[in-house]
Amino acid sequence: MASTSNPSPSTSGADEIPSLYGPGKNVKRVRTRHLIEAKERGEKWAMLTSYDQYTAALFDEAGIPALLVGDSAANNVYGYETTLQVSVEELVPLVAAVARSTERTLVIADLPFGSYEAGPAQALETAVRFMKAGAHAVKLEGGRRMAEQIRALTNAGIPVMGHIGFTPQSEHAVGGYRVQGRDAQAAEVEADAHAVAEAGAFAVVLEMVTAAVAAEITKQLPIPTVGIGAGPDTDAQVLVWQDMAGLRRGRPQRFVKRYAEVADVLQNAAKAFADEVRAGEFPTKAHSFE
Numbered sequence: 241m242a243s244t245s246n247p248s249p250s251t252s253g254a255d256e257i258p259s260l261y262g263p264g265k266n267v268k269r270v271r272t273r274h275l276i277e278a279k280e281r282g283e284k285w286a287m288l289t290s291y292d293q294y295t296a297a298l299f300d301e302a303g304i305p306a307l308l309v310g311d312s313a314a315n316n317v318y319g320y321e322t323t324l325q326v327s328v329e330e331l332v333p334l335v336a337a338v339a340r341s342t343e344r345t346l347v348i349a350d351l352p353f354g355s356y357e358a359g360p361a362q363a364l365e366t367a368v369r370f371m372k373a374g375a376h377a378v379k380l381e382g383g384r385r386m387a388e389q390i391r392a393l394t395n396a397g398i399p400v401m402g403h404i405g406f407t408p409q410s411e412h413a414v415g416g417y418r419v420q421g422r423d424a425q426a427a428e429v430e431a432d433a434h435a436v437a438e439a440g441a442f443a444v445v446l447e448m449v450t451a452a453v454a455a456e457i458t459k460q461l462p463i464p465t466v467g468i469g470a471g472p473d474t475d476a477q478v479l480v481w482q483d484m485a486g487l488r489r490g491r492p493q494r495f496v497k498r499y500a501e502v503a504d505v506l507q508n509a510a511k512a513f514a515d516e517v518r519a520g521e522f523p524t525k526a527h528s529f530e
């Protein structure tokens with residue numbers, strides 16, 4: 241399906257697709273420049289995570305212009321406690337699946353903890369593995385401290401999305417899941433934002449940054465800001481799809497809005513199936529072979 245030469249959306253909701261990505265724009269494949277141009281037009285957009293074929297195709301058809309194969313696969317796919325545990329080997333096949341299953345969305349691979357911090361050479365080696373798997377860009381965590389890595393990848397022709405503010409991979413150094421940018425820390429987050437943009441990144445995630453600091457950074461940077469818990473004034477917003485769709489149970493983080501209750505839908509389906517099997521109601525003749 242990903243090999244179709246000039247795909248046109250065949251979804252019932254095609255006329256609801258926003259202009260960044262819609263029929264009128266004739267965008268065959270979203271490129272990083274389209275996201276930068278959207279900022280220049282003041283057009284906001286949404287990013288979601290995806291880790292598999294079906295969500296990738298559904299979100300692509302829904303007009304989501306960028307999909308992130310997050311290292312959040314650690315806790316949302318593999319059942320680890322934190323993102324620190326997931327490896328390049330575990331993420332590469334997920335990136336390949338998402339890339340194979342989309343036609344228009346920009347597929348971004350999140351570099352996992354331990355795969356790029358040592359220096360530009362390590363970062364390049366890892367990023368190349370993800371690009372060969374089908375990614376169109378990579379994302380890595382860290383501002384000023386990762387400027388060299390961002391520059392090296394950019395120089396190698398690999399678009400980079402930065403990620404600053406709260407960076408989950410440095411949870412232990414940061415001292416927990418804490419909002420960034422309050423009071424004197426505002427200048428630190430702003431310095432990181434400028435470092436990432438100057439190093440050549442095409443966009444930057446602002447995670448759990450105060451709304452005022454995120455708004456200020458968004459105004460100052462020429463590249464789009466993608467907020468998660470960063471208030472309403474960033475150029476784009478990102479959520480983990482299992483949070484957004486209510487597949488993950490338990491109290492959602494403050495920055496999450498649930499747009500569906502997929503956990504209930506799925507569990508009710510499982511219960512209905514089990515009930516019918518127990519009652520001898522499934523399968524019927526219609527599901528059987530003569």
Ligand SMILES: Nc1nc(=O)c2c([nH]1)NC[C@@H]1CN(c3ccc(C(=O)N[C@@H](CCC(=O)O)C(=O)O)cc3)CN21
Nearest residue numbers: 312315316323408417418419480483488492493494495
């Ligand atoms: N399912 C999921 N959603 C995410 O957003 C996400 C992941 N996984 N895994 C990787 C990182 C980790 N992130 C997280 C995870 C939890 C909180 C959290 O518990 N936040 C609380 C407390 C914030 C505070 O201390 O003020 C919240 O209510 O928002 C924040 C970011 C964001 N990413």
Ligand SMILES: CC(C)C(=O)C(=O)O
Nearest residue numbers: 289310311312350445
């Ligand atoms: C929350 C987003 C930005 C992320 O890094 C991830 O899903 O891994």
Ligand SMILES: [Mg+2]
Nearest residue numbers: 310311312350
């Ligand atoms: Mg991540």
